[in-house]
Amino acid sequence: MTRNIYGDIGIIVLxxxxxxxxxxxxxxxxxxxxxxxxxxxxxxxxxxxxxxxxIYGDFWYDKPPMYYWLIMGAVQLFGMGEFAARFPSxxxxxxxxxxxxxSAKDIFNRRTxxxxxxxxxxxxxxxxxxKAAVTDITLxxxxxxxxxxxxxxxxxxxxxxxxxxxxxxxxxxxxxAVIGFxxxxxxxxxxxxxxxxxxxxxxxxxxxxxxxxxxxxxFHGHDFVDTFLGFHNxxxxxxxxxxxxTMWYFYLPVxxxxxxxxxxxxxxxxxxxxxxxxxEQGKLLFFSLxxxxxxxxxxxxxxxxxxxxxxxxxxxxxxxxxxxxSLWEDFYRTERFYGWIATLLLLSxxxxxxxxxxxxxxxxxxxxxxxxxxVLLFIGIFAACFLWKRxxxxxxxxxxxxxxxxxxxxxxxxVPAVAPQFSSEAVALELKTSYNGQDIVYISKFxxxxxxxxxxxxxxxxxxxxxxxxxxxxxxxxxPSAYFILRDIDYKxxxxxxxxxxxxxxxxxxxxxxxxxxxxxP
Numbered sequence: 001m002t003r004n005i006y007g008d009i010g011i012i013v014l015x016x017x018x019x020x021x022x023x024x025x026x027x028x029x030x031x032x033x034x035x036x037x038x039x040x041x042x043x044x045x046x047x048x049x050x051x052x053x054x055i056y057g058d059f060w061y062d063k064p065p066m067y068y069w070l071i072m073g074a075v076q077l078f079g080m081g082e083f084a085a086r087f088p089s090x091x092x093x094x095x096x097x098x099x100x101x102x103s104a105k106d107i108f109n110r111r112t113x114x115x116x117x118x119x120x121x122x123x124x125x126x127x128x129x130x131k132a133a134v135t136d137i138t139l140x141x142x143x144x145x146x147x148x149x150x151x152x153x154x155x156x157x158x159x160x161x162x163x164x165x166x167x168x169x170x171x172x173x174x175x176x177a178v179i180g181f182x183x184x185x186x187x188x189x190x191x192x193x194x195x196x197x198x199x200x201x202x203x204x205x206x207x208x209x210x211x212x213x214x215x216x217x218x219f220h221g222h223d224f225v226d227t228f229l230g231f232h233n234x235x236x237x238x239x240x241x242x243x244x245x246t247m248w249y250f251y252l253p254v255x256x257x258x259x260x261x262x263x264x265x266x267x268x269x270x271x272x273x274x275x276x277x278x279x280e281q282g283k284l285l286f287f288s289l290x291x292x293x294x295x296x297x298x299x300x301x302x303x304x305x306x307x308x309x310x311x312x313x314x315x316x317x318x319x320x321x322x323x324x325x326s327l328w329e330d331f332y333r334t335e336r337f338y339g340w341i342a343t344l345l346l347l348s349x350x351x352x353x354x355x356x357x358x359x360x361x362x363x364x365x366x367x368x369x370x371x372x373x374x375v376l377l378f379i380g381i382f383a384a385c386f387l388w389k390r391x392x393x394x395x396x397x398x399x400x401x402x403x404x405x406x407x408x409x410x411x412x413x414x415v416p417a418v419a420p421q422f423s424s425e426a427v428a429l430e431l432k433t434s435y436n437g438q439d440i441v442y443i444s445k446f447x448x449x450x451x452x453x454x455x456x457x458x459x460x461x462x463x464x465x466x467x468x469x470x471x472x473x474x475x476x477x478x479x480p481s482a483y484f485i486l487r488d489i490d491y492k493x494x495x496x497x498x499x500x501x502x503x504x505x506x507x508x509x510x511x512x513x514x515x516x517x518x519x520x521x522p
Contacts, residue, residue, distance in 0.1 A: 004110065005105075005110065008101065008110065008113075008114045008117075009098065009101070011114075011118075012097050012098060012101055012114070012117045012118065012121065013094065013098070015097075015118055015121050015122065015400065015404075016093065016094045016097045016098075016117075016121040016127075017094055018404065018407075019121055019122060019127040019130075019403070019404070019407045020090045020093045020094060020121075020127050020130040020131055021090055022407065022408065022411050022412070023411040023412055023415075023416070024082075024083060024086050024087070024090055024131055025081065025082040025083035025086065026411070026412075026415075026416050027082070027415055027416045027419035027423070028082065028419055028420070028423035028425040028450075028454075029082055029085060029133060029423060029425070029450060029453065030132070030419060030422045030423055031422055031423060031424050031446055031447060031449065031450050032445070032446045032447070032448075032449055032450070033132075033133075033134050034085060034086075034132060034133040034134065035424070035449035035450040035452070035453040035454075036055065036062070036449040037067055037068065037071060037085065037133050037134065037135070038071060038080075038084075038085040038133055038449075038453050039055055039449050039452045039453040040053050040054060040055045040060055040068050041068045041069075041071035041072045041075065041085070042075075042080060042453065043055060043056075043057070044068055044072060045072055045075060050065075050069075050072075051065070051212065051215050051216070051219070052216065052219060052220065053065055053068055055449070055452070056448070056452060056458040057458060059220060059223070059224075061216075061220070061223070061224050061227040061228040062228075063135060063168075063169060063170070064166070064167050064168060064169065064170055064209075064212065064213075065167070065212060066135070066138060066164070066167045066168040066169075067088065067089075067133075067134075067135045067138055067168065070088035070092075070138070071084060071085055071088060071133070073088070074087040074088055082133075085133035086131060086132065086133045088138065089129070089130055089131070089132060089133060089134065089136075089137045089138065090130050090131060092130075092137050092138050092141045093126070093127065093129075093130025093131075093137045093141075094130075095141060096120065096126075096130075096137065096140060096141045096144060096314070097117045097118075097120050097121045098117070099141065099144060099145055099148065100113070100116055100117050100120055100144065100148070100314055100317065100318070101113045101114065101116070101117040103148035103149075103152060104116050104117070104148075104318055104321065106152060107148075107151060107152060107283055107318075108280060108283070108318075108322060108325075109325070111325050111328065112318075112321050112322050112325040113321070114321075115320075115321040115324050115325055115328075115396065116317045116318045116320070116321030116322070117317070117321075118400055119262050119317040119320055119321055120313060120314055120317040122262075122399070122400055122403035122404075122407075123258065123259050123260070123262060123313055123317065124257060124258055124259070124260045124403075124406070125254075125257070125258025125259065125306070125307075125310060125313065126258075126310065126313050127407060128410070129307055129310060131411065134307065135168055135169055136307040136308075136310045137310070138168050139165055139168045139169045139172070139173070139310075139311065140310045140311045140313070140314065142161050142162070142164040142165035142168055142173065143161075143162075143165050143173070143175060143176055143311045144311065144314040145157070145161040145164075146158050146159075146161035146162040146165060146176040147176045147179060147180070147290055147315075148314075149161060150176065150180045151283065151286050153195075155196050155197040155201050156197060156200075156201055156204060158176070158180075158201065159197070159201035159202060159204045159205040160204055160205065160208060161176075162174065162176050162177065162205050163204070163205035163206070163207070163208025163209045164208060164209075166205075166208075166209040167208060167209045167212060170228065170229075171229070173209075175293075175294070175297070175311075178293065179289060179290050179293050179294075182289055182293060183285070183286050183289050183290075186285065186289065187282055187285060187286075216228075248299055250299070250304045251295060251298065251299055251304070251308075251309050254306050254309065255295075255309065256347065257351070258306070258309075258310075258313075259313065259316060260347060260351070261344060261347070261348075261379055261380075261383070261399050261402070261403065262316070262317070262320050262399075263343075263347070264340055264343040264344035264347055265320055265323065265324070265340045265343075265344075266316060266319065266320055267339065267343075268323065268337070268339055268340050269319050269320045269322070269323035269324075270288065270319060272323055272326070273288065273319060273322070273323070274288075276326075280322070284319065284322065287315035287316075287318050287319050288315070288319065290312070290315040291312040291315040291316050291319070292312075294309055294311050294312040295309060295312055324392055324393075324396055327392035327393075328392060328393050336390075337387040337388070337390070337392075340387055341384045341387050341388060344379075344380050344383055344384055344387075345380050345381070345384055347380070348376045348377055348379055348380025348381070349377075349380065351376050352372075352373040352376045352377055355369055355372045355373055355376070356369055356373060359372075362418075364417070365417060367413075368409065368413045368414050368417060371409045371413060372406070372409050372410075372414065375402055375405040375406045375409060376406070378402050378405070379398070379399055379402035379403070379406070382398050382402075383395040383398050383399050383402070386398060420509045421509055421510050423450060423509075424447040424449075424450030424451050424454065424511060425450060425454045426508035426509055426511070427447065427451070427485060427506075427508035427509070427511035427512075427513060428450060428451045428453070428454035428455030428457070429454060429455065429508075430506045430508045430513060431451065431455050431457060431483075431485060431506075431513055432455050432456075432457070434505050434506055434513055435457065435483060439479065439481050439482050439483055439515070440459075440460060440479045440482045440483070441457060441459035441460065441482070441483040441484075441485065442459060442460050442461075442462050442470075442475060442482055442483065442484045442485070443457075443459040443460070443461060443462060443484075443485040444462050444464060444485060444486050444487055444490050445461050445462060445463050445464070446464070446487060446490075447485055447486075447487065447511060448461055451485060459483075459485065462484070462486070462490075464487075464489075464490045464493065469493055469494070472484075472494060472498045473497070473498060473501075476498075476501055476516045479516065480516045480517075481515060481516050482515070482516050483505075483513065483514065483515050483516075484502065484512075484513075484514040484515070484516075485511065485512070485513055485514075486511070486512050486514060487510060487511055487512070488510045488511070488512065489510075491512055491514070501516060501517055502514040502515065502516060502517065503515050503516075503517050
């Protein structure tokens with residue numbers, strides 16, 4: 001058994017490392033989020049500010065410091081760059097798979113844990129976000145560690161991990177307490193609260209996150225409280241930051257794409273969990289509530305981002321892992337997979353069509369599109385064939401292999417090819433050579449973090465939104481020879497009158513360096 005456990009660990013590490021670390025630094029940081037975290041860590045290191053986050057030379061109250069600290073540590077090992085910025089997320093992504101394995105092994109059994117960990121590692125959104133310099137994987141790891149400890153009644157670990165989650169992304173880190181409380185109510189176990197180390201555990205959690213929050217309140221007072229708690233948490237929950245993404249069903253397509261290919265079996269797994277009378281039904285209820293409450297909470301929230309529902313991926317991986325293991329053990333000899341087969345084929349065909357439509361018009365992307373379509377159809381058709389023969393184990397391993405191929409094409413071909421269109425590195429380097437060092441520089445908010453990181457130029461921020469265009473004529477009246485760093489889509493929204501007052505200095509991919517034309521310029 002010991003050798004088998006080590007074998008499981010080795011395979012999980014191999015799969016997750018290959019999925020996540022492959023080509024990790026092969027492309028620039030992608031605007032606007034990745035450069036924000038990298039630049040903040042860069043400035044904190046430069047200024048020796050280990051408590052107060054900084055960006056553009058000012059204090060920055062957007063997020064707690066956990067991911068900034070992790071990048072700062074990675075920089076000491078690897079130097080400043082894309083790899084250091086993404087390394088903490090990648091490493092914690094692998095740790096998340098291992099954490100799931102060790103906990104699920106104790107909660108269910110070793111094979112369920114093994115299957116669940118591989119499902120998590122090969123879920124599209126999980127391995128993609130683990131390759132990104134953003135906080136979502138870090139938050140997901142701590143929330144998962146907290147909730148897995150809760151169901152195992154390891155209460156001090158539950159509180160400690162929740163404290164780390166609060167130190168990663170603020171009040172959302174308390175969400176494990178909400179999920180745990182709802183579970184106790186639904187399962188009729190509310191009396192277990194008296195055994196949950198409520199006082200001493202809460203004190204431990206407080207000791208984890210309170211020193212930083214206390215220091216920030218002490219040094220920055222109302223500015224920190226109003227900006228961090230007021231705007232970045234309460235306001236963003238109640239008011240949409242992106243008005244086009246307020247639809248109640250926003251996360252349904254996100255889930256279909258992000259949990260591919262395992263979303264095809266999730267409905268069948270949930271159905272079996274609550275109709276089979278399985279002895280683990282109480283545990284299955286816990287993981288279902290965990291996933292469901294995350295989905296409902298962020299669907300209700302007015303500000304929606306694709307990455308917000310990542311904390312529901314570990315419980316979904318366990319639910320699907322439990323179901324596939326039950327098939328592996330042949331508990332349900334009459335099980336038929338018509339729904340699983342049909343959903344998998346539809347998703348593979350639909351994503352193939354969407355891939356072709358999205359990439360065929362881009363120059364030089366035909367081969368990438370063909371490779372992606374080949375992998376998607378390979379997963380759908382061959383897994384469906386095994387399922388038709390009721391060979392769930394073979395279908396499972398084939399989908400793991402298929403997702404290896406998908407990750408290789410996405411990380412090795414697709415993202416490096418399109419990254420220049422979503423990165424400001426090229427325009428930042430052009431600006432360093434073109435800028436005269438004297439005139440004021442105005443930079444589109446979307447590009448500003450990347451310009452700062454790659455070009456060491458902060459400039460003044462211009463906000464373009466669906467309802468807002470900066471008053472460029474007023475800016476030019478004050479600074480006739482000012483520089484403007486804009487995206488193509490920003491420039492096209494300017495009036496013809498404003499465009500006539502701007503000279504194109506350089507173009508870098510889909511970004512423009514412009515300068516105001518002086519009246520006496522010939």
